[in-house]
Amino acid sequence: MDERKAVIKAEHIKKYFPVKGVVGKKKAVVKAVDDVSLTVYEGETVGLVGETGCGKSTFGRTILKLTEPTDGKIYLDGEDITGYSERKLRKYRQKMQIVFQDPYSSLDPRETIGKSLEEVLQIQGRKQGCREKVLETLELVGLSSEVYDRYPHEFSGGQRQRVGIARALILNPVFLVCDEPVSALDVSVQAQIVNLLKKIQRERKLASIFISHDINVVRYISDRIVVMYLGHIVEEAPKDELIHHPKHPYTKSLLASVPNMNPRERKRHVALEGEIPSPMDPPSGCVFHTRCPYATDKCRTEVPEYKESGDGHWVRCHEV
């Protein structure tokens, strides 16, 4: 058994979204997340990668109960929180927080940064020392105390993301989801935010999920990487194992598509043809078989099992 402390554990999470059907037609559902299980341990960062529409963000939100899972169980610190009502959940919310891609849309434009952050504490019932706590958190994310009285529009993208991180950290969470936190930032600012997140995760021993489509950033910041495709986890492994010895054909082609910074080693071939199929009508058998160069008849009919192949390296493929 694993001796590390599991902070959050998700079991067989499913999230289906109903689609408004045309009259007379059968109601369709989008299977955004289909049977995903994941455990994150104390002090561990799990990177979640995949293409647009693979369900990585939906999973990140479902695990925080920001949307209700269709099926499955979520345990926070060993406690089953799946069925808890909003009211009952409020107490648990301070333990789990999220950093969004665009902090501007999650900040009230008419409220100063200081007031916005204080409100977070007040909602959790804290009455005294709010200002001190806000200033302390602002310092932690590298902002000076003078930003307290300023408004969101006065900030650059990078500074705003620092405020977003401060908002998530002010309640001392044990679990943090970062949903594409650096995707909207310029390269020079991106490095600042990545360093900041990494430092905080280390110092606070946070359990976190880092969602991004940028595999290089994910590799840099994570301990373990999980690859999703069409609502399923297809492979997971410790980061360097996954990057250097990928086993699933999808992971292999995803890695091969990442452009290389060395102009002398150009990749002159397309690694993966076609595009991700619609999650409303996912392919039978292995979901990847429509784009897989090694697909056999078995792949087209039979769903592959998720099995361990090597130390901590899990993969869902018939051919491995």
Add this chain to the structure above:
Amino acid sequence: MSTVFGPKKEKIRAIDGVSFYVCRGEMVGIVGESGCGKSVTSQSIMRLYDEKEEVSYSGTVRFEGENLMEIPYKEMDKIRGNRIAMIFQDALSSLNPVYTVGNQVVEAICIHQNVEKKEAWQKAVEMLMKVGISEPEKRMRQYPHELSGGMRQRVMIAIALCCKPDLLIADEPTTALDVTVQAQIMDLIQQLKEEENMGVILITHDMAVVAENCDRVIVMYLGQMVEEASVTDIFEHPLHPYTVGLIQSIPQMTTDSEQELFMIKGSLPLLTQIKKGCRFASRCPYATDKCREEEPELQKTGENHSVRCHFPRFGE
């Protein structure tokens, strides 16, 4: 070339003295962060700002010997979309949502070529096939929202290339796409570039895309060119501290994740805040008093290498 925005009192020099050339069959990358003027450069070449009153250009744009800045505005219509074509980041907003894809490709052909509608339709189908769209006949009758992001970008490329332009300007063509689709689109642009022997200006913020695709690179910062060199020189012997920082701050598959990522300190200053000196001085780790006082010129350091810096980073 320079482009100045704004009414007389608060003029903003969005691009300042930018000079470069593109040959046939060559891909030139313009890289930089938001607000560095890379898009303004391309849109000034096309004179897309002409109809806004508060803009003035200076300098020349020579296209096959002709100065585009001097020809009458009406004449530009014959060049735009015909001999110089452009594709943008967001294909959905470049396509008209109420017309079918076919309609829009046919329109582009009919405007510039003297052909019958029927013939144009046939050409459009061929063009869609060429850019790798399956079932082109069916796609012609579909609307933009029915296509995926990658497919829409392919349609944009088809529209841009249907008149066989001499120069293609691609403004962040793959920024909104996944890496797998990005690889497909860049591969397509490369292939068509070689087939048609056209010049390509690739505008992007992604250094890795530049490394994979371009022949020469121009790095811009706050409206100025700070470095220009061949792609191998830019990555192997970058001279400007900003270029060095840009390359180093991007994590790689081989980056040591125990070490802190290299950071360029601070954030982009506003153009209006800079009165004198080097524009990068406030963020440069090597800045001296000279940098803060005196603006450096773009100087040649090698046959195909120029840099705008008082103290280029030789040997780093």
